[in-house]
Amino acid sequence: MANLLVIDDNLTNRETYADVLSGEGHIVLTAGSGEEGLAKMGAAAIDAVLCDLKLPNLDGLATMELGREKFAKVPWILITGHGNEETAVAAIKQGAFNYLTKPVDLARLKATVESAVRLADANRENRQLRRELGYDEALARIVGTSAGVRQVKQIIRQVAASDAPVLIEGESGTGKELVADAIHALSKRSGRPYIKINCGAIPHDLLESELFGHERGSFTGAVALKKGKFEVSDTGSLFLDEIGEMPLDSQVKLLRVLQDGSFTRIGGTQPMSADVRLICATNRNLKTEVLANRFRMDLYFRLNVVSITVPPLRDRREDIPLLAQAFIERLNLRHGQHKELSDGVLQMLRRQDWPGNIRELENTVEKLYVLTPGKVIEADGLAHGLTSEPMPAAARAPVDADEAVRLLVGLPMDEVERRLILATLERCGGNKSKAARQLQIGLKTMYRKLETYGVKE
Numbered sequence: 025m026a027n028l029l030v031i032d033d034n035l036t037n038r039e040t041y042a043d044v045l046s047g048e049g050h051i052v053l054t055a056g057s058g059e060e061g062l063a064k065m066g067a068a069a070i071d072a073v074l075c076d077l078k079l080p081n082l083d084g085l086a087t088m089e090l091g092r093e094k095f096a097k098v099p100w101i102l103i104t105g106h107g108n109e110e111t112a113v114a115a116i117k118q119g120a121f122n123y124l125t126k127p128v129d130l131a132r133l134k135a136t137v138e139s140a141v142r143l144a145d146a147n148r149e150n151r152q153l154r155r156e157l158g159y160d161e162a163l164a165r166i167v168g169t170s171a172g173v174r175q176v177k178q179i180i181r182q183v184a185a186s187d188a189p190v191l192i193e194g195e196s197g198t199g200k201e202l203v204a205d206a207i208h209a210l211s212k213r214s215g216r217p218y219i220k221i222n223c224g225a226i227p228h229d230l231l232e233s234e235l236f237g238h239e240r241g242s243f244t245g246a247v248a249l250k251k252g253k254f255e256v257s258d259t260g261s262l263f264l265d266e267i268g269e270m271p272l273d274s275q276v277k278l279l280r281v282l283q284d285g286s287f288t289r290i291g292g293t294q295p296m297s298a299d300v301r302l303i304c305a306t307n308r309n310l311k312t313e314v315l316a317n318r319f320r321m322d323l324y325f326r327l328n329v330v331s332i333t334v335p336p337l338r339d340r341r342e343d344i345p346l347l348a349q350a351f352i353e354r355l356n357l358r359h360g361q362h363k364e365l366s367d368g369v370l371q372m373l374r375r376q377d378w379p380g381n382i383r384e385l386e387n388t389v390e391k392l393y394v395l396t397p398g399k400v401i402e403a404d405g406l407a408h409g410l411t412s413e414p415m416p417a418a419a420r421a422p423v424d425a426d427e428a429v430r431l432l433v434g435l436p437m438d439e440v441e442r443r444l445i446l447a448t449l450e451r452c453g454g455n456k457s458k459a460a461r462q463l464q465i466g467l468k469t470m471y472r473k474l475e476t477y478g479v480k481e
């Protein structure tokens with residue numbers, strides 16, 4: 025038994041196909057247009073689609089293209105008009121499983137659908153098997169054999185199958201997004217939509233419309249109805265990156281979705297629901313954010329059902345040579361060359377601290393690669409300060425913020441402030457206006473404080 029979707033604008037055809045296929049024991053959903061069909065695909069786990077090529081508005085080919093973008097593994101059978109072999113061939117080229125010509129021979133219809141369903145089953149079993157064996161490309165992409173990485177992979181395997189929200193913490197560039205990708209890929213939702221949104225990159229006033237969508241005319245500029253990411257990722261996973269940047273009022277709305285599973289589009293009245301698995305990531309320490317009243321505690325607990333902390337590269341130096349080699353292999357493939365890293369380079373890379381973590385290592389290896397004309401990449405590039413720019417303070421070591429704060433406990437508030445200001449000044453090379461900007465205080469305040477603390481040039 026399979027879940028089938030029949031898309032045809034002709035009611036009689038639709039019912040005929042649906043009757044025949046339900047007679048075979050399948051569950052058949054029907055849709056009168058491509059748009060309606062795509063919406064149903066999002067709402068139910070469809071195993072195969074039967075779709076008429078000629079549809080008003082979105083035609084069969086376009087519908088298939090959109091459907092396959094989201095559900096790559098679902099086979100499509102297209103129905104073409106008599107004598108329309110060319111379009112049928114185009115359909116196959118675009119990835120259709122098969123086609124039927126009108127008038128549709130019902131015995132052939134059954135047989136074609138059967139083989140499509142068998143393919144869907146095989147795909148599913150394959151995925152299941154891969155999950156059980158604990159192997160997946162997505163996991164293999166996370167390079168590293170250190171205890172830290174092994175533990176991260178272990179948790180990914182354990183949590184992938186459940187629907188529990190996952191919170192991924194770790195410094196910038198440690199591979200949080202790779203971890204999120206792997207969780208989705210190993211979950212039973214793989215092959216379902218996987219939508220990513222970076223809460224830090226979207227202006228605050230647009231974030232809610234991105235997440236929950238808006239009705240047409242709900243605010244200036246809302247010229248058309250827009251579905252939010254929650255709706256679009258229905259039955260799949262939603263990756264909320266930089267969740268620590270989410271403003272408090274949006275946090276309230278997110279909490280509501282997690283509590284009762286429903287939300288409304290901006291300007292809408294109809295409550296909507298979506299079956300979405302949340303994966304969140306942050307390079308801030310959310311616990312600290314909660315203590316500073318910048319993140320809601322109730323939301324924090326909801327999101328943090330499972331937590332994964334990706335260790336910084338300096339705590340797993342043994343992975344550095346492996347990572348560097350992996351980047352070189354990728355570059356070799358891309359450039360069609362066969363360069364290699366000398367032992368000296370590997371040693372030097374291993375000794376560095378990598379405040380920007382794997383992203384910084386990757387950039388450095390790439391620079392060395394393009395700057396080396398010969399086959400062997402030697403260490404002199406590194407000696408000339410080829411490593412990337414130092415990371416901004418905010419990205420440097422947020423995970424250790426707890427530890428840093430603990431060191432200050434017991435000191436008077438004034439002393440804490442004095443130390444913070446001096447340390448910031450030092451990092452800014454003594455530049456007072458730069459330091460003031462980082463501390464988000466006015467330059468006047470900066471001077472006043474320095475005076476109070478008796479700091480001379």
Ligand SMILES: Nc1ncnc2c1ncn2[C@@H]1O[C@H](COP(=O)(O)OP(=O)(O)OP(=O)(O)O)[C@@H](O)[C@H]1O
Pocket residue numbers: 165166167168194195196197198199200201202203306307347350382383386
């Ligand atoms: N274990 C790993 N193996 C191979 N490549 C990795 C690994 N971890 C990270 N990378 C690579 O490093 C880069 C940064 O990774 P990613 O974007 O996942 O980091 P992030 O933690 O999300 O960073 P940010 O907080 O800045 O968003 C990517 O190009 C990614 O492919």
Ligand SMILES: [Mg+2]
Pocket residue numbers: 200201265305
């Ligand atoms: Mg990221």
